[in-house]
Amino acid sequence: MVDKVLALCGGVGGAKLALGLNHCLSPDQLTILVNTADDFEHLGLHISPDIDTVMYTLAGINNGALGWGIEGETWHCLAALEVFGGETWFRLGDRDLATHLFRTSQLKQGASLTDITGLLCQGLGVETQILPMSDDCVRTMVATPTGEIAFQHYFVKAQCQPTVCDFHFVGIETARPNPLALALLNDPQLTGIIICPSNPYVSIDPILALDGFSDALKQAKAPVVAVSPIVGGAAIKGPTAKMMRELSIPTTPTAIVEHYQGLIDGFIFDNADHQYKVPLSDMHVALNMTNTVMKTLEDKILLAETALTFMNEISGQKSIDHKNM
Numbered sequence: 001m002v003d004k005v006l007a008l009c010g011g012v013g014g015a016k017l018a019l020g021l022n023h024c025l026s027p028d029q030l031t032i033l034v035n036t037a038d039d040f041e042h043l044g045l046h047i048s049p050d051i052d053t054v055m056y057t058l059a060g061i062n063n064g065a066l067g068w069g070i071e072g073e074t075w076h077c078l079a080a081l082e083v084f085g086g087e088t089w090f091r092l093g094d095r096d097l098a099t100h101l102f103r104t105s106q107l108k109q110g111a112s113l114t115d116i117t118g119l120l121c122q123g124l125g126v127e128t129q130i131l132p133m134s135d136d137c138v139r140t141m142v143a144t145p146t147g148e149i150a151f152q153h154y155f156v157k158a159q160c161q162p163t164v165c166d167f168h169f170v171g172i173e174t175a176r177p178n179p180l181a182l183a184l185l186n187d188p189q190l191t192g193i194i195i196c197p198s199n200p201y202v203s204i205d206p207i208l209a210l211d212g213f214s215d216a217l218k219q220a221k222a223p224v225v226a227v228s229p230i231v232g233g234a235a236i237k238g239p240t241a242k243m244m245r246e247l248s249i250p251t252t253p254t255a256i257v258e259h260y261q262g263l264i265d266g267f268i269f270d271n272a273d274h275q276y277k278v279p280l281s282d283m284h285v286a287l288n289m290t291n292t293v294m295k296t297l298e299d300k301i302l303l304a305e306t307a308l309t310f311m312n313e314i315s316g317q318k319s320i321d322h323k324n325m
């Protein structure tokens, strides 16, 4: 029996599982807490890439080919900007621009990112609650051998080419976690927390690094289940595996469990990584091996169902452990 679920999520990979969960759960059962450390100000606009990817995915209008932005997008504004020699390395589509214009104008009028995201979701017909990890400003900086660069400059402008030495989340010391997410972690009706297969280092870590969030996660009575973003030594999408190699972290599911050690109760990894079953079984987390590659909607729903069933299976054990603490 599932009451309420909190999913922690970044952009593209995480949004796929979020869509599967959205099919399995009703809007009052699912809350998606999204990384906002990728946010940045561009051409005077506040862009929240991961929130937009999750929001467009749940609204059924995401651009499947690009992985971000809106399906059937036009680029007239970008083309006109190019004529003036304006910055076009970060491609803002015509329809997508409306999201950023609305968000930016609302922020200027004093609304919170949480409330604005709620209004955007309402406009797009998304009933599930999508929450920014914080209403305060946190920005990922990427340390490279030639100095620190802002995340979107690394990811989009430099196409993830620079070698990664470290990450630094500017503003993390003072940013407060979203109070609605903290309240949910304490809600007796919370059945489980799912860490989507997003990049652990730049999508999930900023959420976990928010003041008090990891402690609240550890104290939650509901089990925490993570889905591996690594399959067969590679990441399905994005630079996770490249980052791991550059940080001298093995691109294995065991390295992902080590990263989340002390926080997670269960771990879902791919059939392709069956050779890690033995080392993983020594790591004090419940294990579930399945297909985690989400190509079709059916794959997303199946993985979501597997995660929810697995979460229920281990929730009994966690409540016994809590009583004995």
Ligand code: FO1
Binding pocket: 010, 011, 012, 038, 047, 048, 049, 050, 052, 053, 068, 069, 089, 090, 091, 092, 093, 096, 152, 155, 156
């Ligand atoms: N990603 C790109 O690779 N190139 C782009 O031009 C680009 C534009 C863009 C515009 C709005 C938006 O919400 C996201 C956009 N993204 C683009 C995706 C995004 O920057 C990254 O995928 C995430 O930050 C990583 O999670």
